[in-house]
Amino acid sequence: AMNQERANDSWVKVFDRIIYMGDYSQHLDGPNVWFARSKHEGLPSIRELCELAAKQPTWSAIINADIIIGPDWNRTELKLQRTLAQAAISRRWQFDPEKDPAMEHAKLTDLGLDLFAAPPAVWRQAAAECPDEFRLGRILWDTWMLGFLMSVTNGNVADLTHNKVVFHPIHGDR
Numbered sequence: 001a002m003n004q005e006r007a008n009d010s011w012v013k014v015f016d017r018i019i020y021m022g023d024y025s026q027h028l029d030g031p032n033v034w035f036a037r038s039k040h041e042g043l044p045s046i047r048e049l050c051e052l053a054a055k056q057p058t059w060s061a062i063i064n065a066d067i068i069i070g071p072d073w074n075r076t077e078l079k080l081q082r083t084l085a086q087a088a089i090s091r092r093w094q095f096d097p098e099k100d101p102a103m104e105h106a107k108l109t110d111l112g113l114d115l116f117a118a119p120p121a122v123w124r125q126a127a128a129e130c131p132d133e134f135r136l137g138r139i140l141w142d143t144w145m146l147g148f149l150m151s152v153t154n155g156n157v158a159d160l161t162h163n164k165v166v167f168h169p170i171h172g173d174r
Contacts, residue, residue: 003066003097003169004028010069014077019052020065021136046134046141050127054120061117062145063166064137067092070103070165085158087118087149092168103167113142115166118149125152 005028011018012030020028021036021044036052038044046062053060063069070093080088092114093106100106118126126148134141149157160166 003171006097006169007066007068008033014069014073017056017060021049021052022065040135043135043137045130045132046136046145047127047130047132049136050123050130053118054123054127056120056123059117059119060123061088061115062136063115064168066169066171067114068103068167068169070167072163073165076160076163076165079163080158080160083158084156086153086156087116087122088158088160089113089117089146089149090115090160090163090166092166093164094168094170097169097171106164106167108161113146114168115160116142116145116149122149122152 008018008028008030012033016032018030018033019036020033021038038048040048049062053062091108091112093103094109095103095106126145129148131144134144
């Protein structure tokens with residue numbers, strides 16, 4: 001829960017609205033934090049997350065609950081607004097919260113993607129095409145989502161990885 005609390009604290013500073021799908025309601029709160037129920041036991045389906053994102057009034061992102069958004073997010077968001085990108089992605093910078101709490105020595109450790117952002121129209125199409133079996137926190141869905149976003153936007157996807165705004169704390173089960 002400590003990783004989710006730190007992540008939530010970073011999100012509340014930069015996002016207009018946060019909607020958790022899962023059982024975090026006992027641990028997290030904030031002025032713009034809501035909770036949604038999943039139709040599935042355990043991890044929510046990617047399709048459900050896409051459906052929820054499609055109902056939002058503007059761009060929204062699908063992010064794991066333990067991802068910390070870095071302090072340069074606002075500058076990154078402004079850069080993104082100046083481009084004509086129709087979606088955005090980012091890999092995670094992994095760090096050890098015990099040894100590196102300021103995330104100064106975070107490293108890219110794999111090719112996994114931990115942030116997908118797009119406007120509602122893109123999320124509507126993703127919800128219609130996403131395979132039912134994909135679940136947040138499981139393999140393959142991020143690769144599918146990258147291919148989908150590249151296809152529907154004709155490659156007009158901003159990669160925010162090198163802006164260093166998506167951080168993942170190393171923890172026991174990951």
